[in-house]
Amino acid sequence: MEDQILKAIQDEYPEDFAWCYGCGRMNEHGHHFRTGWDGDRTVTIYNPKPEHMALPGFVYGGLIASLVDCHGTGSAALFLHRKNGNEPGDGEEPPRFVTASLHVDFLKPTPQGAALKAVGKVVEIHPKKYKVETEVYAGETVCARGEVVAVVMPSTFTAN
Numbered sequence: 001m002e003d004q005i006l007k008a009i010q011d012e013y014p015e016d017f018a019w020c021y022g023c024g025r026m027n028e029h030g031h032h033f034r035t036g037w038d039g040d041r042t043v044t045i046y047n048p049k050p051e052h053m054a055l056p057g058f059v060y061g062g063l064i065a066s067l068v069d070c071h072g073t074g075s076a077a078l079f080l081h082r083k084n085g086n087e088p089g090d091g092e093e094p095p096r097f098v099t100a101s102l103h104v105d106f107l108k109p110t111p112q113g114a115a116l117k118a119v120g121k122v123v124e125i126h127p128k129k130y131k132v133e134t135e136v137y138a139g140e141t142v143c144a145r146g147e148v149v150a151v152v153m154p155s156t157f158t159a160n
Helices: 061-083
Strands: 035-038 041-046 053-055 097-106 116-126 129-138 141-152
Touching: 035 061, 035 116, 041 061, 061 097, 061 116, 061 129, 061 141
Parallel strands: none
Antiparallel strands: 035 041, 041 116, 097 141, 116 129, 129 141
């Protein structure tokens, strides 16, 4: 599995839609999660910062939930982009998804100081709605499992 994401779907979002606190490259205060392909699975790698602490030595669960959330919508975008015959970096604007549902199970405390790796599997359940199952690893340990139902972003989502 890759140690870094070379071509992330979030790098392809137009600037108007790249402000998400979790994955928006335009948000200077955000996490800047980046999701790419690793074979037929999706992957996001993130190094939590000291301020993402729940208590000394452990990562705050809200960060884990945010990682699962953005990994899910990014994975759905990657899947549909590929289904449409495209890949990140080919110059075609990818579809954009929003979260309809987020569920996270925290399996083990997530240690601070370890890179987190979200690994996802996309299951298409409707032409405009996708379910993404994600496992979050710290090293070889699965610390959380999550599920996102992502929907194609409605055209009514505009910055008016």
